[in-house]
Amino acid sequence: MGKHIFPVKGFISKEHRLKLLGINRNYVLWLTGLPGSGKSTIAHLLEKELYSKGILSYVLDGDNIRSGLNSDLGFSKEDRKENLRRIAEVSKLFYDAGLFVIVSFISPLREQRSFARNLIGKDFIEVYVYCPLEICKKRDPKGLYKKAEKGLIKDFTGIDSPYEEPTNPEIIVDTSKLTPFECVRKILEYIKT
Secondary structure: OOOOOOOOOOOOOHHHHHHHHOOOOOOEEEEEOOOOOOHHHHHHHHHHHHHHOOOOEEEEEHHHHHOOOOOOOOOOHHHHHHHHHHHHHHHHHHHHOOOEEEEEOOOOOHHHHHHHHHHHOOOEEEEEEEOOHHHHHHHOOOOHHHHHHOOOOOOOEOOOEOOOOOOOOOEEEEOOOOOHHHHHHHHHHHHOO
16 A cells, blocks of 8 residues: 555444444355356346345446456456456445445456455355356357367466366355256355345
8 A cells, every 4th residue: 555545434334334224244245166157147146136135235247347347457367366356345345335245256266266255354255156167168158168269269267277166165056956046045045134
């Protein structure tokens, strides 16, 4: 932090905001998994379910963030790291505002997810959206695996860029065996809402 930057603490705390929203606790639900595993589908269904329960939430989705806030970043190792650093910081802001934050990012490296966990703290919940690579390739909703295998996309996670599976996620949902609705139900059961 620069020597001329002094973060300001306001009069209203996160606890005040939670009381205003009528809840006792909020979370950052960090959905990680291979491209095509079902992260975005689950994230938006989860947001809809929380809304139906009167809980304010917001989905931060990789493609949406990259088309705006992070549109200046590419897919180099350094840019991917910065992409995740920024989304972790934005998640913390939304979390401090009292919202349930649903992050739907591949976030392929454990180090990146660990950074987000350390930044958020005790209310960070890692959700591993597991799906075998072969099934993700068959789904390929955006046609990206085909392009990556033809060499049209470089550094594509799961093809020529690594994905490090979580070692100890709070929740694992296997989208090759569970429907998106069953995955959402499992997440809601874990956070008891």
